[in-house]
Amino acid sequence: MTERHFKKILIANRGEIALRVMRTCRAMGISTVAVYSAADARAPHVRFADEAVHIGPAPSKDSYLNIERIIDAAQRTGAEAIHPGYGFLSENADFAQACEAAGITFIGPAPDAMRKMGLKSTARQIMSVAGVPVVPGYDGEDQSFEVLRERAKAIGLPVLIKASAGGGGKGMRVVRYERELEDSIEAARREAEKAFGDGTLLLEKYIDCARHIEVQILGDHHGNLVHLFERECSIQRRHQKIIEETPSPALSPELRKQLCETAITAGRAIEYTNAGTVEFILAPSGEFYFIEVNTRLQVEHPVTEMITGLDLVRLQIEIAEGKPLAIAQEDVKQNGHAIEARLYAEDPSNGFLPATGTLHEWDEPASNDGLRVDAGVEASTEIGIHYDPLLAKMIACGLDRETALRKLTYGLRNLVALGVQTNREFLIHALEHAELQSGSYHTGFIEEHLDELIAKDADEDVLFASVVALYLLKLSQAEAAVLPHVPANYRNNPFRDPSIKLQTGGEAFEISYRAAGDGSFALKCGDWQASAPLVSFELSRELGTVRVAIDGVQRMFRIAEASDQFFLQSQSSSRVVTRSPRYPRAHSASEHESAYAPMPGQVLKILVVVGQQVSAGDALVILEAMKMEQTLRASTAGVVEAVLVKPGDVVAPGDTLVEIAAISSSPIAGV
Ligand code: MV4
Numbered sequence: 001m002t003e004r005h006f007k008k009i010l011i012a013n014r015g016e017i018a019l020r021v022m023r024t025c026r027a028m029g030i031s032t033v034a035v036y037s038a039a040d041a042r043a044p045h046v047r048f049a050d051e052a053v054h055i056g057p058a059p060s061k062d063s064y065l066n067i068e069r070i071i072d073a074a075q076r077t078g079a080e081a082i083h084p085g086y087g088f089l090s091e092n093a094d095f096a097q098a099c100e101a102a103g104i105t106f107i108g109p110a111p112d113a114m115r116k117m118g119l120k121s122t123a124r125q126i127m128s129v130a131g132v133p134v135v136p137g138y139d140g141e142d143q144s145f146e147v148l149r150e151r152a153k154a155i156g157l158p159v160l161i162k163a164s165a166g167g168g169g170k171g172m173r174v175v176r177y178e179r180e181l182e183d184s185i186e187a188a189r190r191e192a193e194k195a196f197g198d199g200t201l202l203l204e205k206y207i208d209c210a211r212h213i214e215v216q217i218l219g220d221h222h223g224n225l226v227h228l229f230e231r232e233c234s235i236q237r238r239h240q241k242i243i244e245e246t247p248s249p250a251l252s253p254e255l256r257k258q259l260c261e262t263a264i265t266a267g268r269a270i271e272y273t274n275a276g277t278v279e280f281i282l283a284p285s286g287e288f289y290f291i292e293v294n295t296r297l298q299v300e301h302p303v304t305e306m307i308t309g310l311d312l313v314r315l316q317i318e319i320a321e322g323k324p325l326a327i328a329q330e331d332v333k334q335n336g337h338a339i340e341a342r343l344y345a346e347d348p349s350n351g352f353l354p355a356t357g358t359l360h361e362w363d364e365p366a367s368n369d370g371l372r373v374d375a376g377v378e379a380s381t382e383i384g385i386h387y388d389p390l391l392a393k394m395i396a397c398g399l400d401r402e403t404a405l406r407k408l409t410y411g412l413r414n415l416v417a418l419g420v421q422t423n424r425e426f427l428i429h430a431l432e433h434a435e436l437q438s439g440s441y442h443t444g445f446i447e448e449h450l451d452e453l454i455a456k457d458a459d460e461d462v463l464f465a466s467v468v469a470l471y472l473l474k475l476s477q478a479e480a481a482v483l484p485h486v487p488a489n490y491r492n493n494p495f496r497d498p499s500i501k502l503q504t505g506g507e508a509f510e511i512s513y514r515a516a517g518d519g520s521f522a523l524k525c526g527d528w529q530a531s532a533p534l535v536s537f538e539l540s541r542e543l544g545t546v547r548v549a550i551d552g553v554q555r556m557f558r559i560a561e562a563s564d565q566f567f568l569q570s571q572s573s574s575r576v577v578t579r580s581p582r583y584p585r586a587h588s589a590s591e592h593e594s595a596y597a598p599m600p601g602q603v604l605k606i607l608v609v610v611g612q613q614v615s616a617g618d619a620l621v622i623l624e625a626m627k628m629e630q631t632l633r634a635s636t637a638g639v640v641e642a643v644l645v646k647p648g649d650v651v652a653p654g655d656t657l658v659e660i661a662a663i664s665s666s667p668i669a670g671v
Helices: 015-028 044-048 067-077 093-101 111-118 120-129 145-155 178-196 253-269 301-308 312-320 401-413 424-431 434-438 445-454 459-479
Strands: 008-011 031-037 051-056 081-083 159-163 173-175 201-205 211-219 225-237 240-246 274-282 288-294 337-344 361-363 371-375 390-398 416-418 499-504 507-515 520-525 528-537 545-550 553-562 565-569 574-579 593-596 601-606 619-625 628-633 638-643 656-662
Touching (some): 008 015, 015 031, 015 044, 031 044, 031 067, 051 067, 067 081, 081 312, 120 201, 120 253, 120 288, 159 178, 173 178, 178 201, 211 253, 211 312, 225 301, 240 301, 253 274, 253 288, 301 312, 301 337, 301 390, 337 401, 361 553, 401 424, 416 553, 416 565, 434 445, 459 499, 459 507, 459 520, 459 528, 459 545, 459 565, 619 656
Parallel strands (some): 031 051
Antiparallel strands (some): 159 173, 211 225, 211 274, 225 240, 240 337, 274 288, 337 390, 361 416, 371 390, 499 507, 499 574, 507 520, 520 528, 528 545, 545 553, 553 565, 565 574, 619 628, 638 656
16 A cells, blocks of 8 residues: 555534544644534534535435545545545445545445445354454244244243344343243334334343453554453443443452453454454453444544544544554553543433433633543534534543543532433442442443432522522623612512522522622521521622532632523532523413423424324323434323424424313323
């Protein structure tokens, strides 16, 4: 392969990974071309690039997955190479092939390696022949139920049913009892057919309490192939990784050596080039088994970069330019410990449903030594429903695991994201959990500890409501033209303190207050009371920082407001506080009972018509967001009086979708 010297690279991606790749290109003196959909016109990755090309409307299939438009953008700007990032087209062999056919270098593995690893059954067979241990299982062509049932019984329950064309755990089903086999096999086949267009299944012995360990490999076009050690990725929810670290606390030096050497064997078996990851399952017994090869740069690659001191994107580009690997295996060292947490726009308290909204405030902690934030968003970014909900990754490293954990947790406590619900507190709870602190966790961690990981301290509701009350008081005082010392809503009624009505956590709070004369206030709400001086207060709404001393303890709160909503965050919690209307809205007799959108999404299907009688539980509307479907159902009997949406409409949480005249008097809620 002749060596090349790229002057311009197109990044066929968005968000944090697009920016991350661009930063390395810029450091190498390579111009960058961004591509963007209509929804990303003002996105940070577009502004950071040297050039940018609009490639289509918001839906991924019409933009970031549109091969022709991306290649056309490269040709129009003279980009000699394309970096796909992860997700989207990064493991699409047809895209890689189309790039090469257009004379554009695809920065990634060869299409052949992608195709070989794209089907789990093929991957297993190739690796088995190469002497890589695979999970005891069945990956044969006979897909009849009888054969699958017999092979499942021969493997021994529990078995894992996997879609051969699936990836990352999609379509996986664990079967623990023989009576579940038939339904599970048929359901898995249907799901695989629907999701991947290929219903081929494979069976594996399900390894309980396993750990998910992956090894980073790098191959050049001169026969060199090295590993960059392992990453532990056992903290996953529905096969979405959440926290990753290296080194793995589960590996002894001998086991690490075996795993990494086996990963090299796997890479050689498919003559792997560029960056790739070999994934293994590690059983409590210490045995490990190959599960798949990810033929792309992965989200979690920064932990590897932080302990090896290598820039994986730079290495990818140099490999794609035809250069021999600048590092030999003996040059690759593990220095210290690195841990990554993924910040998602989702609501852990609401089934981790995707969250949307405007990021009114985004403030990353300063990247000091050992702390890195790879973010794809900024203040005012609109978080929509079209793309993966990953907002940013925070990575911390230290000489030892405890230091890295402490830095990461502290960094998350000081990350401010106001306006869109995130999993920030969930991450803090997970990182501070004893099992994670000790390193003794396994793949069941989230499922086993979910309740404590999503727990909210209800006592803090009144605290957050009080902070908003103080915020409003001070603002109204500051904005009062006359008599600034007279608190807002002052009523000349000596028998009753003035008060502010607020809602949060599904509860209503009436915070009454009395000025104490020294600038502080005596606050009361039911049997809760506190003396609360505002120690410091940024009067300008823009800064939104309130430092409040409540009962002698000073805390800093970040606050953003939009219409009658206040978004607050302390170092440990966050709340949305809504100002109640001063006087309750008259409940008009004609007001309908309605079905509301439980999450942001797009209307996929309307299942009812006006005039139709429905019973409790009847499906009304199917919504879709981030490839997840959610059926909205009536919660009581009634007659459909109006359908306010049509397929394709984008809806926000709380939007009324269907109005129903309840037959009974009980109210109808959403899903
Ligand atoms: C497995 C497994 C146990 N036994 N395969 C594969 C894709 C990855 N996202 C999860 N994978 C697993 N494959 C066998 N034969 C355990 C996992 C696994 C996992 C499974 C369920 C719930 C969470 C998990 C987290 C990491 C790995």
